[in-house]
Amino acid sequence: MNTPLTNQPIRVGVLGFGGLGQAAAKLLSSKREMILVAVADQNGYAYSTESLNTQACITTYQNQGTIGHLEAFGTLSNNSIQDLIQVTGDTVDGYFLALPNLPNDFIPSVAKEFIQAGWKGVLVDAIKRTSAVEQLLSMQDELQAAGITYMTGCGATPGLLTAAAALAAQSYAEIHNVVITFGVGIANWEAYRATVREDIGHMPGYSVEAARAMTDAEVEALLDQTNGVLTLENMEHADDVMLEVAGICSRDRVTVGGVVDTRNPKKPLSTNVKITGRTFEGKISTHTFTLGDETSMAANVCGPAFGYLKAAQELRQRGISGLFTAAEIMPKFVK
Amino acid sequence: MNTPLTNQPIRVGVLGFGGLGQAAAKLLSSKREMILVAVADQNGYAYSTESLNTQACITTYQNQGTIGHLEAFGTLSNNSIQDLIQVTGDTVDGYFLALPNLPNDFIPSVAKEFIQAGWKGVLVDAIKRTSAVEQLLSMQDELQAAGITYMTGCGATPGLLTAAAALAAQSYAEIHNVVITFGVGIANWEAYRATVREDIGHMPGYSVEAARAMTDAEVEALLDQTNGVLTLENMEHADDVMLEVAGICSRDRVTVGGVVDTRNPKKPLSTNVKITGRTFEGKISTHTFTLGDETSMAANVCGPAFGYLKAAQELRQRGISGLFTAAEIMPKFVK
Numbered sequence: 170m171n172t173p174l175t176n177q178p179i180r181v182g183v184l185g186f187g188g189l190g191q192a193a194a195k196l197l198s199s200k201r202e203m204i205l206v207a208v209a210d211q212n213g214y215a216y217s218t219e220s221l222n223t224q225a226c227i228t229t230y231q232n233q234g235t236i237g238h239l240e241a242f243g244t245l246s247n248n249s250i251q252d253l254i255q256v257t258g259d260t261v262d263g264y265f266l267a268l269p270n271l272p273n274d275f276i277p278s279v280a281k282e283f284i285q286a287g288w289k290g291v292l293v294d295a296i297k298r299t300s301a302v303e304q305l306l307s308m309q310d311e312l313q314a315a316g317i318t319y320m321t322g323c324g325a326t327p328g329l330l331t332a333a334a335a336l337a338a339q340s341y342a343e344i345h346n347v348v349i350t351f352g353v354g355i356a357n358w359e360a361y362r363a364t365v366r367e368d369i370g371h372m373p374g375y376s377v378e379a380a381r382a383m384t385d386a387e388v389e390a391l392l393d394q395t396n397g398v399l400t401l402e403n404m405e406h407a408d409d410v411m412l413e414v415a416g417i418c419s420r421d422r423v424t425v426g427g428v429v430d431t432r433n434p435k436k437p438l439s440t441n442v443k444i445t446g447r448t449f450e451g452k453i454s455t456h457t458f459t460l461g462d463e464t465s466m467a468a469n470v471c472g473p474a475f476g477y478l479k480a481a482q483e484l485r486q487r488g489i490s491g492l493f494t495a496a497e498i499m500p501k502f503v504k
Numbered sequence: 505m506n507t508p509l510t511n512q513p514i515r516v517g518v519l520g521f522g523g524l525g526q527a528a529a530k531l532l533s534s535k536r537e538m539i540l541v542a543v544a545d546q547n548g549y550a551y552s553t554e555s556l557n558t559q560a561c562i563t564t565y566q567n568q569g570t571i572g573h574l575e576a577f578g579t580l581s582n583n584s585i586q587d588l589i590q591v592t593g594d595t596v597d598g599y600f601l602a603l604p605n606l607p608n609d610f611i612p613s614v615a616k617e618f619i620q621a622g623w624k625g626v627l628v629d630a631i632k633r634t635s636a637v638e639q640l641l642s643m644q645d646e647l648q649a650a651g652i653t654y655m656t657g658c659g660a661t662p663g664l665l666t667a668a669a670a671l672a673a674q675s676y677a678e679i680h681n682v683v684i685t686f687g688v689g690i691a692n693w694e695a696y697r698a699t700v701r702e703d704i705g706h707m708p709g710y711s712v713e714a715a716r717a718m719t720d721a722e723v724e725a726l727l728d729q730t731n732g733v734l735t736l737e738n739m740e741h742a743d744d745v746m747l748e749v750a751g752i753c754s755r756d757r758v759t760v761g762g763v764v765d766t767r768n769p770k771k772p773l774s775t776n777v778k779i780t781g782r783t784f785e786g787k788i789s790t791h792t793f794t795l796g797d798e799t800s801m802a803a804n805v806c807g808p809a810f811g812y813l814k815a816a817q818e819l820r821q822r823g824i825s826g827l828f829t830a831a832e833i834m835p836k837f838v839k
Contacts, residue, residue, distance in 0.1 A: 196784040332671055339811040339835050340804045342534060416837045448803035449531040454796030461789030464675045468783035476674040499834040500674050502751045
């Protein structure tokens with residue numbers, strides 16, 4: 170039953186304060202069951218024993234370049250994550266790693282910092298790439314020994330759509346393929362610089378490193394050539410390894426692609442996942458899970474991420490630590 | 505991670521051997537991770553320390569009226585469930601309660617028999633009605649104290665579709681409504697007598713008791729009037745209480761209806777659940793999960809039921825007992 174094991178709100182930190190981190194902070198501001206108490210970006214961090222004001226955080230970051238300048242609560246730091254862990258210790262229950270993961274081992278390296286600091290609690294990421302999740306999978310024993318409950322791949326894809334695939338798979342004796350196709354519309358790519366660069370890194374002829382090295386003007390020039398639309402196929406998304414680890418199907422049966430319109434908030438197509446398999450009676454069929462077009466990337470990533478954070482907190486309260494993926498655990502609805 | 509806590513196959517019993525129980529036995533016959541070792545019907549039971557042959561069970565039941573006549577493994581009994589528990593004890597890890605639940609407290613009364621026998625293990629039902637799930641919810645403490653991990657509402661609706669609604673809800677700050685519409689096509693209603701009677705019990709002007717008292721000829725006559733089609737609205741389905749208990753929305757926001765064609769295996773419409781809500785950004789939208797038309801009721805009920813049984817077994821191995829619903833736990837894929 171879903172009765173909370175304790176009635177205390179969960180004290181949450183957000184690491185990374187770009188488009189995703191800011192959306193996460195906005196989402197948290199309407200929740201009773203979670204309180205935003207800490208934020209870190211590349212150049213500083215902010216922490217309050219009570220709670221941080223989301224709007225003040227966003228204004229400070231946008232006007233002054235780092236949350237470290239937040240009045241009364243901010244501190245400038247070149248080791249903001251380490252310093253924040255050191256200062257706050259176990260007064261923060263869990264963190265959402267809203268980090269762009271460039272380079273590809275950045276999020277695993279942050280997880281290692283938590284382990285090294287002797288910190289105990291829950292961590293959630295919305296990581297995208299298979300190779301990054303593989304690095305985390307190799308840390309399963311370390312995380313468990315450290316008393317950290319870590320949920321990986323908890324955004325939209327991987328995340329919500331991967332979990333929908335794992336659920337849909339139940340009707341079948343064998344899964345033939347899982348096809349994820351996403352549509353993203355953003356009015357202005359500059360609000361999601363890191364995400365758009367990661368998308369470009371998945372395009373034919375580009376690498377994540379090459380995309381990361383592009384100037385804003387170079388990104389603009391590329392987008393001008395495609396009328397602002399990025400078409401992505403056979404992306405390296407961790408949905409594949411997550412469904413394999415969950416025992417659903419081998420990773421080569423999972424494909425992810427999508428269309429991103431960087432100049433229009435309307436989605437170019439409805440994001441969906443199609444799960445095709447054979448039932449025990451020998452019938453071949455396809456279940457489909459489709460996201461409503463009016464839901465933003467921010468809603469479909471941050472909503473699930475905090476749902477998984479709540480689920481992780483319940484596991485932790487039951488004494489369960491280690492690494493889990495979004496395909497294995499049902500996220501809990503956060504009020 | 506989804507590494508099994510033990511590598512032993514799960515030794516499964518099926519209680520009830522009508523259409524649903526027989527489908528469950530067929531499904532199990534192709535699994536490596538589960539073995540069918542026990543079956544009970546109203547007039548007898550069968551048990552093997554190794555495994556039961558599905559086809560022999562079905563032939564015996566269909567030709568002789570009870571599994572109690574199964575050669576070498578069958579026993580006739582008027583208290584088949586109690587006797588089976590007594591004889592097998594903890595050599596059966598878990599049971600799927602493939603029981604029609606007429607009267608409405610039948611499944612809760614079976615759960616009480618397991619508690620009274622001092623049995624420990626996992627139980628899964630594919631119960632339909634809200635009031636039946638409410639009775640089980642009131643047994644939460646008893647089940648926990650008994651060391652039983654009980655998963656309720658683990659069929660299609662409630663079950664797979666309820667879980668899909670709980671998952672889809674993560675994108676939203678508030679859920680406005682959850683609408684489940686199912687289409688069922690069965691070639692011959694006589695293969696699912698109990699299920700069809702339960703559906704009739706949900707129709708305007710009928711009650712479960714009245715439907716139960718109908719002779720086969722009376723059911724035939726009713727179906728003749730509607731050309732074999734049953735249209736069901738505002739059904740008392742436990743999806744509502746399950747989503748309420750999981751904290752997703754109040755039960756009055758959940759509705760279940762459907763169309764059952766009892767003379768045609770083709771579904772009259774695609775079974776789906778629509779989840780409408782408001783995102784943290786204030787947008788109203790609808791996610792949709794649609795089942796492939798070629799998947800049968802048997803595949804969509806028995807597949808999830810065993811997926812939840814495997815998940816329950818993992819919880820039990822972690823020392824977690826008590827009552828859970830399909831909306832709270834991610835089912836595990838059974839190989």
